[in-house]
Amino acid sequence: MKIVKASAAAAAVLALSLTATACGSNKDDAADGGGGGKKITVGIKFDQPGLGLKTPDGKYSGFDVDVATYVAKSLGYAAKDINWKEAPSAERENLISAGDVDFIVASYSITDQRKQKVSFAGPYLLAHQDLLVRADDNTITKASDLNSRKLCSVTGSTSAQNIKDKLAPKADLQQVGGYSECLTGLENKAVDALTTDDSILAGYASQKQNQGKFKLAGLKLSDENYGIGLKKGDSKLQGKINDALKKMVSDGSWDSAVKKNFGPANYKNEPAPKITETS
Template identity: 65%
Template sequence: MRFRKTGAAVAAALALAVSATACGSDSGSDDTITIGIKFDQPGLGLKTPDGAYEGFDVDVATYVAKELGYEAGDIEWKQSPSPERENLLSRGDVDMIAATYSITDERKEKVSFAGPYLIAHQDLLIRSDETAITDASDLNDKNLCSVGGSTSAQNVKNELAPDAELQEFDTYSKCLDGLSKGTVDALTTDDAILAGYAAQDNYEGQFKLAGLSLSDENYGIGLKKGDTEMQEKVNAALEKMIEDGSWKEAVDKHFGPAGYDPGEAPEITEKS
């Protein structure tokens, strides 16, 4: 009888240990949140040489995460190049993406969005001495650069300048290098992104924005398709950020030095 009791006790202890381990594993996965951002976009999403992360998207994502119950130290930042954003969400590699992610009908077939939290406009970054590019049609005999998978690249191909020689890279930094060396005539993407590049100290005086509003780009936070519960929570966090003044503070902090004014905070429209 004593042997049976001991065996039962051991079995019970093992069961409790397994249960505790399982519970610990589940709670551990809830202790952190993985957020996709860009690593190479000054003013929006930038990984600095010392390993820190900064920019408007970073501040928005940090605020949202805090409203979801995560402190800044609980966030794991993951690089999210434009062509990979849908894949990162569908595979579950990230919990959300705040990476200059324009809300489009095509993308909404694959992911869900919260927001928008910023409205940008497609523009051109050109060299400071460039005088021949004053309209989108001027690009048809030019070498143009953008990032593959971006709405800017699609707009150029399909509407703005279908005869332009378009080079597509995986990051805007490579386009900027081509513009600096003269191998491309213009870099096209959203004005918020371009303003950040133009304001960098190492490029001071080299580039300017063409000042063309070629499209409206509504930046949203990308979520796994159909996750309406998370969508509602993120929308509530964005609304609070706007109402308590934190949104405007982030705008002034990251866009003010570049002289870029994105206007008023947009209305949250992406709701289930």
């Protein structure tokens, strides 16, 4: 009986040990580059067509999703092992510092201010502030053409303020709750243009219900280098992600993802940017 009890006790200890191992930190796992059946948590936008979109059937699509999936696979995680977490712009730094995500791929422009709180890998896309206009409108070809015209963007948008302050001070700026409202206004001729990053505009214009209705003006009103945000100082994970991004470009997957997600809008993307974020 003593032998049986001892064996049972040993089995219990072994089971507890295995359970503890299975519940280990995703963060260490991601940096080590091995999935081992565990999950990885990645922050994306849920409401940006062409970049990061959660569809009604619970699936995820967009260029950022494709980049994140490729990176996760390079770290040893299959697509089914990714736990997608919504990363609104205002919450990205908090999600990273709290350890709620392993990394974030969410139209996340690299800035000196943000680098005080988080580290970045990449960049993986160079976007520019641009204008979206109606497909048959040939009157807006430069930012100054917006003077005395109705410009739409979302409340608090730095893109809209950039035009209002520097490029077209007499523009009639209308700020609304979401880009979809701007698109409706643009289609109905209630506004003349919508402004934000060209990648975001291309995503909306590429949606099936919008194809042929809008076009990008093709202006480069700012440079926005999108990076992958991660815990500040995590140079090990940064290096692994950078290696994955380089491979994604070299094997053609990056170009394929651009065409798939932005192609219907005739988005004239910049070539894949050079990796600059290294420790």
